[in-house]
Amino acid sequence: MTRQELVDQIFAKRSFLCIGLDADMKKIPQHLHAADDPIFEFNRAIIDSTASYCVAYKPNLAFYEAHGVAGWVAFERTVQYLRENYPHHFIIADAKRGDIGNTSTMYARTFFEQMDLDALTVAPYMGEDSVTPFLAYEDKWVILLALTSNRGSHDFQLIEDGNGTPLYEHVIRRSQQWGTKENLMYVVGATQGPMFEKIRAIAPEHFLLVPGVGAQGGSLEEVCRYGMTEDCGLLVNSSRAIIYADDTPQFAMIAAQRAREVQQQMAVLLDNLQKHR
Numbered sequence: 001m002t003r004q005e006l007v008d009q010i011f012a013k014r015s016f017l018c019i020g021l022d023a024d025m026k027k028i029p030q031h032l033h034a035a036d037d038p039i040f041e042f043n044r045a046i047i048d049s050t051a052s053y054c055v056a057y058k059p060n061l062a063f064y065e066a067h068g069v070a071g072w073v074a075f076e077r078t079v080q081y082l083r084e085n086y087p088h089h090f091i092i093a094d095a096k097r098g099d100i101g102n103t104s105t106m107y108a109r110t111f112f113e114q115m116d117l118d119a120l121t122v123a124p125y126m127g128e129d130s131v132t133p134f135l136a137y138e139d140k141w142v143i144l145l146a147l148t149s150n151r152g153s154h155d156f157q158l159i160e161d162g163n164g165t166p167l168y169e170h171v172i173r174r175s176q177q178w179g180t181k182e183n184l185m186y187v188v189g190a191t192q193g194p195m196f197e198k199i200r201a202i203a204p205e206h207f208l209l210v211p212g213v214g215a216q217g218g219s220l221e222e223v224c225r226y227g228m229t230e231d232c233g234l235l236v237n238s239s240r241a242i243i244y245a246d247d248t249p250q251f252a253m254i255a256a257q258r259a260r261e262v263q264q265q266m267a268v269l270l271d272n273l274q275k276h277r
Contacts, residue, residue, distance in 0.1 A: 001139060006207070009090070013052070016266055016270070017266060019046070020243070021078065022240070028042040029246075040081075047081065047082065053262070056237075057090075057092070058093075092143065096123050098122050107133075120134060120142065121145065122142050135183055142179060142183060142184050143184075144184065146186040148211075149192065185235075186207075186209070187210075188208045188227070220236060242255050
């Protein structure tokens with residue numbers, strides 16, 4: 001998916017919601033456990049009920065790899081189901097890969113050739129040769145970890161050099177030498193609040209993938225105030241607050257209600273943005 005196609009979907013659906021498909025067997029409704037592939041059945045129900053309210057889905061690979069071969073099968077079936085039934089949705093593999101060049105090349109083949117995903121989260125710690133193999137694919141995206149929302153993010157990401165420049169800022173500046181706004185996004189946690197303004201000064205046009213709204217307490221309004229650009233420039237992810245809003249047989253309907261509530265908030269923010277374009 002190209003940048004323009006993604007932007008077009010955002011304004012057509014009046015949504016920049018990304019739904020995380022973090023299917024945990026300990027949390028999915030009990031009645032699904034009797035299915036041959038409970039994770040896929042859970043994902044399919046969530047997708048069918050929420051697809052009209054979001055523009056992207058983000059399966060987190062850890063929730064699939066934990067189940068070995070069966071988990072990978074569920075992941076592949078989920079991606080195939082999206083491709084066949086909802087081809088205009090942006091699909092992100094939240095795998096946080098990143099290794100020496102030849103290993104990253106294999107990871108890129110896995111997710112961009114074998115799985116035909118739109119985007120992959122990548123850890124930048126090993127530098128340029130660990131990231132550029134992913135950027136070699138046309139109309140595919142690297143989503144680079146920049147400033148995350150977890151408690152431990154301050155352990156390294158905010159360490160400053162002798163000039164007072166934090167590490168995450170070096171990551172964003174340096175990586176713009178490897179990719180462009182057409183194939184490179186950044187992960188910035190919603191709980192970072194006003195720091196979005198500083199990030200926008202460094203990366204004014206790149207899309208940001210923003211986790212942490214909902215269960216982690218991030219504010220959608222604050223993210224948009226500091227991080228939204230004239231073509232939106234945001235994919236805001238919500239996982240637990242939507243997919244685990246209910247654990248009864250009505251779980252998909254309740255998930256749809258939660259997704260619709262977020263989409264309606266986003267529609268107002270996008271309408272305000274268009275008024276000032």
